[in-house]
Amino acid sequence: MSEQLTNEELIQVAREFGTPVYVYNADKIEQQYHKLRGAFGSERVKIFYAAKALTNLSVLRFIKKLGANVDCSSINEVKLALQAGFEPSRILYTSNGIHFTEIEEALQLGVFVNIDSLFNLQKLGAQYGNKYPVGVRLRPNIMAGGNLKISTGHDKSKFGIPVEQLDQLLEIVKKYNIRIRNLHIHTGSDIKDAAVFVKGIEVLFDIIPHFPYLQSVDLGGGFKVAYKEGDPVIDVEALAQKVLTEFDAHETARRLEIWFEPGKFMVSEAGYLITSVNLIKETSATTFVSVNSGFNHLIRPMFYDAYHRISNITNPSGPVKAYSVVGNICETDTFAWERPLPEVREGDLLVFYNAGAYGYEMASTFNSRFRPAEVIVYKGNAQLIRKRDTLDDLTRNQVVVDL
Ligand code: LLP
Numbered sequence: 001m002s003e004q005l006t007n008e009e010l011i012q013v014a015r016e017f018g019t020p021v022y023v024y025n026a027d028k029i030e031q032q033y034h035k036l037r038g039a040f041g042s043e044r045v046k047i048f049y050a051a052k053a054l055t056n057l058s059v060l061r062f063i064k065k066l067g068a069n070v071d072c073s074s075i076n077e078v079k080l081a082l083q084a085g086f087e088p089s090r091i092l093y094t095s096n097g098i099h100f101t102e103i104e105e106a107l108q109l110g111v112f113v114n115i116d117s118l119f120n121l122q123k124l125g126a127q128y129g130n131k132y133p134v135g136v137r138l139r140p141n142i143m144a145g146g147n148l149k150i151s152t153g154h155d156k157s158k159f160g161i162p163v164e165q166l167d168q169l170l171e172i173v174k175k176y177n178i179r180i181r182n183l184h185i186h187t188g189s190d191i192k193d194a195a196v197f198v199k200g201i202e203v204l205f206d207i208i209p210h211f212p213y214l215q216s217v218d219l220g221g222g223f224k225v226a227y228k229e230g231d232p233v234i235d236v237e238a239l240a241q242k243v244l245t246e247f248d249a250h251e252t253a254r255r256l257e258i259w260f261e262p263g264k265f266m267v268s269e270a271g272y273l274i275t276s277v278n279l280i281k282e283t284s285a286t287t288f289v290s291v292n293s294g295f296n297h298l299i300r301p302m303f304y305d306a307y308h309r310i311s312n313i314t315n316p317s318g319p320v321k322a323y324s325v326v327g328n329i330c331e332t333d334t335f336a337w338e339r340p341l342p343e344v345r346e347g348d349l350l351v352f353y354n355a356g357a358y359g360y361e362m363a364s365t366f367n368s369r370f371r372p373a374e375v376i377v378y379k380g381n382a383q384l385i386r387k388r389d390t391l392d393d394l395t396r397n398q399v400v401v402d403l
Contacts, residue, residue, distance in 0.1 A: 003027075003028060003031065004025070004028070005023065005025050005272065005377060007311075007313040007316060009377065009380075009382075010023065010272060010274055010313055010349070010351055011313060011314065011349060012382070013274065013375050013377070013382050014274045014276070014349050016382065017373050017375050017382075017384060018373065018388070019274050019275055019276045019292060019349065019372075020273060020274065020275045020276075020291075020292055020293045020297055020372040021273075021274050021372050021373045021374070021375055021388075022271060022272070022273055022355060022359060022360045022372050022373070022374045022375070023271070023272045023273075023274060023374075023375045023376075023377060023382075024054070024056075024059060024267070024270050024271050024272075024356055024374070024375070024376045024377070024385075025270045025271075025272075025376075025377050026059075026062055026270070026376050026377065026378035027377075027378060027379065028269055028270035029059070029062065029063065029066075029266060029267055029270045029356075030062075030066060032265055032266050032267075032269070032270070033047070033063070033066045033067075033068060033266060034066075035236060036236055036260075036262065036265065036266075037067075039236040039237045039239070039240040040236075040240045040244075040258075040260075041240070042244060044255065044256075044257050044258055045240075045244075045257070045258045045259075045260065046069055046216070046257055046258070046259045046260075047068045047069065047259075047260055047262065048068070048069040048070055048071035048092050048218075048259060048260065048261045049063045049068045049069070049070050049071065049261075049262065049263070049266050050071045050073075050221045050261045050262060050263030050266075051070050051071060051072050051073070051077045051080070051081060051263075052072075052073045052077065052263060052358075052361065053263030053264060053266065053267050053268070053356070053357035053358055053361060054263075054267045054271070054356055054357060054358075054359070054360065054361055055077060055080050055361060056360070056374055056376075056385050056386060057080060057083060057084050057385075058376055058383075058385040059267070059376065059385070060080060060081060060084035060086070061084045061085055062376075062378075063266070064084055064085055064086050064090075068266075069086070069090040069091070069092065070084075070086050070090060070091050070092070071092045071093075071094055071221075071261040072091060072092065072093045072094070072111075073093075073094060073095075073096070074098075074102075075093070075098075075102045075105055075106060077093075078091055078093050078106055078109065078111055082109070088109055088110030088111050089110065089112075091111045091112070092111070092112050092113075092114065092135075092218075092259075092261070093106045093111050093112070093113045093114070094113075094114040094116070094137060094184060094186070094218075094261070095113060095114065095115060095116055095120075095137075096116045096137070096158070096159055096160075097116070097117075097158065098120075100120050100123045100124075103115065103120055103123075103124065104127075107128075107132045107134075112133075112134070112135065112181070112182070113132075113134050113135065114134070114135035114136065114137045114182060114184040114218065115134050115135070115136055115137065116136070116137035116159060116160050116161060117161060118161055118165065118168055118169060118172060121134075121136065121161075121169070121172050121173075121178070122172050124176075124178065125172055125173075125175060125176025125178050126176070129176050129177065129178075130176060130177040130178055130179055133178075133179040133180070133181040133213065134178065134179075134180065134181065134182075135180065135181055135182030135183065135184050135216075135218065136161060136169065136180055136182075136183060136184065137159065137160040137161065137184040137185070137186070138160050138161050138162075138163055138183060138184065138185050138203075138204075138207070139153055139155075139157055139159055139160035139161060139162045139163060139185075140153050140160075140163055140185045140187065140199075140200055140203040140204075141153065141154060141155040141162070141163060141164075141203075142154065142185075142187045142196065142199050142200060142203070143187075144187035144188040144191050144193075144196040144222070145187065145188020145189050145190055145191055145222060146188070146189060146190025146191075146224070146304075147190075147304055147305070149303070149304055150188050150189040150190060150304065151187070151188040152186055152187060152188050152189075153185060153186065153187030153188060153200070154187075159186070160184075160185065160186075163203060163207065166207060166210070170210055173211075179213040180211045180213055180214060181213055181214060181215045181216065182214070182215065182216045182217070182218050182259070183204055183207065183208065183211065183214065183216075183217050183218065184218035184220065184259075185200050185203070185204065185218070185219060185220055186219075186220025186221060186222065186261065187200060187220065187222065188222050189221070189222045189224075189263075189264060190222065190224045190264070191222040191223065191224055191234060192224040192232045192233060192234050193234070194234065194235065194238050194239040194242045194243075195242075197219055197239060197242070197243055198242055198243070198246055200219055201217075201219070201243065201246045201247070201250070202246075204217055205250045208254075208256075214254070214256060215256060215257060216256055216257035216258070216259050217256050217257070217258055217259070218259035218260075218261070219243070219258065219259065219260055220260070220261050221260060221261040221262045221263050221264070221265070222262075222264075223236065223239075223260075223262050223264065223265040224264070225264055225265055225268045225269055225354070226269070226354075227268075227306065227307050227308065227309065227353075227354050228307055228309055229309075234265075236265075243258065244258075263357055263358075264357040264358075266357075267356035267357045268354045268355075268356045268357035269353070269354055269356065270356040271354065271355040271356020271357065271359055272351050272352065272353060272355055272356075273293065273297060273298050273351065273352040273355040273359060273372070274313075274349055274350075274351050275291035275292055275293040275297075275349070275350050275351075275352070276291065276292050276347060276348070276349055276350070277289055277290070277291055277344055277345065277346055277347060277348045277349075277350060278290045278291060278292055278328055278346070279346060280323075280344060280345070280346065286322070286323075286324040286337070286338055287321065287322070287323050287324065288323070288324050288325075288326050289323045289324070289325050289326070289341075289344045289350070290326050290327070290328055291325065291326075291327060291328070291335075291350050292328060293327050293328070293372070294326075294327025294328055294329035294331070294333040294366075294367075294369070295327060295329065295331065295333040295366075296327070296329055296333075296363060296364050296365065296366040296367060296369050296371075297327075297359075297360075297363050297371065297372055298335070298352055298355060298359050298362075298363070299362050299363075299364075300358060300359070300362070301334070301335045301336065302332075302333060302334065302335075303362075307336075308335065308336075308352045308353060308354055308355070309352075309353040309354065310325055310335065310336055310339060310341065310350055310351065310352055310353070311341070311342075311350070311351050311353075312341050312342045312343075312344055312348050312349070312350055313348075313349050313350075313351050314347075314348045314349045315342050315343055315344070315345065315348055316342055317342060318342035318343030318344075319342065319343050320340050320341065320342055320343075321340070321341065321343060321344075322338040322339065322340050322341075323336075323338070323339055323340075323341050323344055324336065324337045324338055324339070325339055325341075325350065328369075329366060329367045329369065330367055331366075335352065360372065360374055360386075365389065365393075365394055368394055370388050370389035370390065370393070370394075371388070371389045372388060373386060373387055373388040374386035
């Protein structure tokens with residue numbers, strides 16, 4: 001079982017399935033899940049994989065087999081989780097900004113829902129009284145995460161019910177006798193500091209006594225993984241120890257379950273995007289390397305200024321030069337500016353690492369280019385889990401009319 005796929009394995013996948021291609025190392029996903037389970041040990045901690053990071057059905061089925069539950073962010077993710085074989089009782093739907101009908105649909109499917117607005121909580125009460133126990137997503141007013149775009153718990157964030165509206169929340173709960181089973185917070189992505197979770201727990205523990213039906217507290221996801229050598233990461237052992245100690249210190253009669261929703265931690269490092277070099281362009285400013293990809297396939301560098309490690313796997317020991325790696329779409333799609341790489345030639349394979357989370361999932365067909373194929377490798381065996389798009393995929397839902 002390898003932590004990383006080797007250059008030879010990646011080259012073999014590119015030969016067999018072509019490029020651009022997303023490759024996922026299932027052994028690594030398994031290791032990450034076991035690392036979490038090992039750290040939290042305790043029965044009271046439940047892991048819900050945040051499906052939004054990567055929803056391929058084969059990946060979901062594998063994660064189910066590992067024993068994890070799943071957290072969804074849309075009704076379609078709920079349906080994919082069901083298709084992947086998750087029982088409704090293992091599916092959580094943490095909604096945000098959705099129309100009430102989507103909440104109804106999820107509840108009717110037997111899925112547990114975290115509601116993130118007073119608006120929808122009021123609707124739930126008015127229409128269903130106390131028929132469905134639910135969770136509520138709170139906004140704890142904590143600034144956390146790698147950058148503002150992925151910070152979700154601060155006092156200007158759209159997510160959750162602001163904690164300062166607790167009175168209004170309790171009024172609705174009381175009026176309809178709604179059974180609140182779970183309190184949820186998620187403060188952001190790329191959180192490296194366990195103290196953020198402790199802060200969240202402190203906010204929640206002030207509120208918990210108001211909720212007699214509570215069975216769990218959901219601390220969301222956001223565990224930071226390494227995107228580059230020496231990158232600070234969250235220490236899940238230390239996190240587990242801090243969180244469990246904090247719960248022991250606060251708890252009186254009720255022993256609540258503790259839920260987490262990791263996305264990146266589970267799949268980021270397991271993923272690779274393999275591209276091939278179309279051309280090299282020398283200019284007075286820089287040497288561009290253009291690959292057969294772009295922000296249509298991996299948008300994180302352009303959207304979040306995210307750093308992704310890149311390597312030239314077909315010429316790993318060539319003389320190192322600085323290259324600006326760009327895509328082939330008709331936008332400024334710079335993956336990296338002046339990145340030192342072993343000499344790059346036409347046809348070389350450039351690999352982008354940490355492409356498992358929010359890679360394929362945020363891909364589009366911009367410029368009418370095809371989304372890549374997806375391949376999974378488990379115990380040395382590579383299998384296609386999604387074909388590359390074809391022209392038919394681009395036109396499938398179009399209705400051509402003569403005007
Ligand atoms: N739970 C909730 C309610 C979330 O909103 C998210 C992520 C997660 C869990 C999982 O967070 P993770 O463990 O993956 O950090 N596209 C951005 C990240 C946005 C995350 C959105 N919510 C990126 O590529 O950095």
